[in-house]
Amino acid sequence: xxxxVLIANxxxxxxxxxxxxxxxxIKTVAVHSEADATxxxxxxxxxxxxxxxxxSSESYLNKSAIISAALITGADAIHPGFGFLSEDADFAEMxxxxxxxxxGPKSEQxxxxxxxxxxxxxxxxxxxxxxxxSPQLESIEQAIEWANRIGYPVIIKATAGGGGKGMxxxxxxxxxxxxxxxxxxxxxxxxxxxxVYMEKYLQxxxxxxxxxxxxxxxxxxxxxxxxxxxxxxxxxxxxxxxxPALNLQQRTEIGNIVQQAITKIGYTSAGTLEFLFEDGxxxxxxxxxxxxxxHPITEAVTGIDIVREQIRIASGATxxxxxxxxxxxxxxxxxxxxxxxxxTFAPCPGKITEWHAPGGLGVRVDSEIYxxxxxxPYYDSxxxxxxxxxxxxxxxxxxxxxxxxxxxxxxxxxxxxxHQSLISQAxxxxxxxxxxxxxxFLEKQNG
Ligand code: ADP
Numbered sequence: 348x349x350x351x352v353l354i355a356n357x358x359x360x361x362x363x364x365x366x367x368x369x370x371x372x373i374k375t376v377a378v379h380s381e382a383d384a385t386x387x388x389x390x391x392x393x394x395x396x397x398x399x400x401x402x403s404s405e406s407y408l409n410k411s412a413i414i415s416a417a418l419i420t421g422a423d424a425i426h427p428g429f430g431f432l433s434e435d436a437d438f439a440e441m442x443x444x445x446x447x448x449x450x451g452p453k454s455e456q457x458x459x460x461x462x463x464x465x466x467x468x469x470x471x472x473x474x475x476x477x478x479x480x481s482p483q484l485e486s487i488e489q490a491i492e493w494a495n496r497i498g499y500p501v502i503i504k505a506t507a508g509g510g511g512k513g514m515x516x517x518x519x520x521x522x523x524x525x526x527x528x529x530x531x532x533x534x535x536x537x538x539x540x541x542x543v544y545m546e547k548y549l550q551x552x553x554x555x556x557x558x559x560x561x562x563x564x565x566x567x568x569x570x571x572x573x574x575x576x577x578x579x580x581x582x583x584x585x586x587x588x589x590x591p592a593l594n595l596q597q598r599t600e601i602g603n604i605v606q607q608a609i610t611k612i613g614y615t616s617a618g619t620l621e622f623l624f625e626d627g628x629x630x631x632x633x634x635x636x637x638x639x640x641x642h643p644i645t646e647a648v649t650g651i652d653i654v655r656e657q658i659r660i661a662s663g664a665t666x667x668x669x670x671x672x673x674x675x676x677x678x679x680x681x682x683x684x685x686x687x688x689x690x691t692f693a694p695c696p697g698k699i700t701e702w703h704a705p706g707g708l709g710v711r712v713d714s715e716i717y718x719x720x721x722x723x724p725y726y727d728s729x730x731x732x733x734x735x736x737x738x739x740x741x742x743x744x745x746x747x748x749x750x751x752x753x754x755x756x757x758x759x760x761x762x763x764x765x766h767q768s769l770i771s772q773a774x775x776x777x778x779x780x781x782x783x784x785x786x787x788f789l790e791k792q793n794g
Pocket of ligand 1: 478502511552578621633
């Protein structure tokens with residue numbers, strides 16, 4: 348087992364990884380930017396190294412500074428968390444070349460899955476149901492031809508895409524021209540590669556993803572699904588498991604298909620396969636080869652510590668259990684709490700004057716915040732995750748309502764009032780929502 352792990356991230360996920368290491372008797376090294384010198388992950392880690400100025404391009408994305416920090420402190424592994432370098436295959440390869448373990452899949456698996464066109468091909472060959480789509484599109488004429496073959500509406504996507512960027516929808520030949528040009532330009536600006544392709548645009552799907560764990564010896568389990576359909580700008584806001592839209596047969600079927608596909612692909616570490624789900628059918632969208640923000644809801648219903656499993660797998664341990672050993676208990680929901688104006692979503696960095704996190708049975712708060720902490724303006728606006736579990740969905744909702752009521756964050760605005768409003772809507776309570784529900788709700792609310 349590793350003796351010292353360097354955590355190449357910040358915020359709540361850095362803390363989350365630190366906690367898993369601590370419980371495994373592993374020492375931790377925090378890296379931080381100048382703006383994060385007093386951050387909680389820095390205060391709790393055994394050692395800390397400043398890796399650069401506040402802007403993430405000069406610190407948390409600075410590969411050589413991070414690898415130098417690992418070499419200087421003698422860390423034998425690096426955990427990338429999520430965001431930043433977590434899906435950067437070049438970084439994983441650099442880490443491997445320096446004789447340090449990368450806590451995640453092999454760099455070649457990341458490369459395969461990081462490109463959406465290749466990932467779709469790999470997924471299809473492994474037996475996963477895939478959205479009808481095109482190969483790489485080279486011209487507007489070709490885009491029109493494919494759109495007519497697939498049938499409108501279609502969505503043009505960047506093969507290097509992420510974070511909901513570089514996607515444009517078209518309903519007819521006229522709209523394709525603009526969608527194709529815009530998607531390519533946006534892809535070029537965000538990901539340097541302007542390679543785009545096309546998928547059938549599903550009009551009212553849910554976003555359902557399956558968590559997997561796979562060791563280096565061919566043992567693979569799935570940990571059930573997460574329904575992440577409550578989204579704004581293609582970003583998840585609330586996630587829950589199990590999905591209110593699946594019955595036991597659908598859940599078992601997709602779980603088995605995924606488990607077999609991952610075995611065939613030979614993937615190792617934790618990973619998530621994202622699907623759209625419409626009219627009882629699943630369509631593979633992409634695989635995330637990293638820890639996900641919403642992993643705690645799966646932990647709540649399975650009792651499995653996913654970060655601990657990532658570390659064990661990277662150190663060469665076997666899973667030590669099979670699918671039959673995995674049991675699913677009760678229901679869990681996560682609310683992502685952002686330092687944002689709850690109506691305009693404008694970021695609200697600043698000083699937290701008072702902080703009181705809710706507690707009690709079935710309540711978990713993952714956050715880096717403490718009273719008097721100043722949220723720097725340079726990074727993502729998510730400041731806390733509230734994860735609530737209960738025996739039934741209804742018990743979970745009642746508990747979530749109570750926990751949100753108890754939460755005190757003063758000194759700046761947060762999205763807590765938005766969550767309170769969302770979970771009291773009849774459609775949410777009934778589980779009747781798809782990926783467009785939140786945006787329609789916000790439109791109605793804001794007139
Ligand atoms: P990213 O890598 O940028 O997160 P994804 O491929 O995961 O992009 O898609 C993000 C979101 O965009 C999905 O959760 C869904 O809301 C929407 N989306 C993507 N592909 C389609 C599609 N074929 N039909 C309908 N919606 C889609």
